[in-house]
Amino acid sequence: MKVKAIHQRLAELWIIEQSRPLTTAEALEQQHCLAANAAYVWKAAQYANLSLIASMTNDTEWLHEICMDMERLEMS
Structure with missing residues (x-):
């Protein structure tokens, strides 16, 4: 599974939040x-x-159309 940038950043922010409050x-x-x-x-x-x-x-x-839509979603 390819990790999306939003998921990676969410993880980073969660890790930061464990040690200090997040900035605004x-x-x-x-x-x-x-x-x-x-x-x-x-x-x-x-x-x-x-x-x-x-x-x-x-x-x-x-x-087949739905599968193509799913692939496009994963690649977006």
Whole structure:
């Protein structure tokens, strides 16, 4: 699994926060990373659900489109 920049930065901010309070700028950055992470995870879950539906209905063309969307999301 490729680690996305937002996930790496979230980890860095979490580690920093264990030793000292975050600065205002760091706290804002953390909120932006959390929002981006939530959007990414939500979209990935949507694609997973759609992929299951496409598979259960044997709609291979739709499944192929969903898989391409999932790959684009992972690469973004």
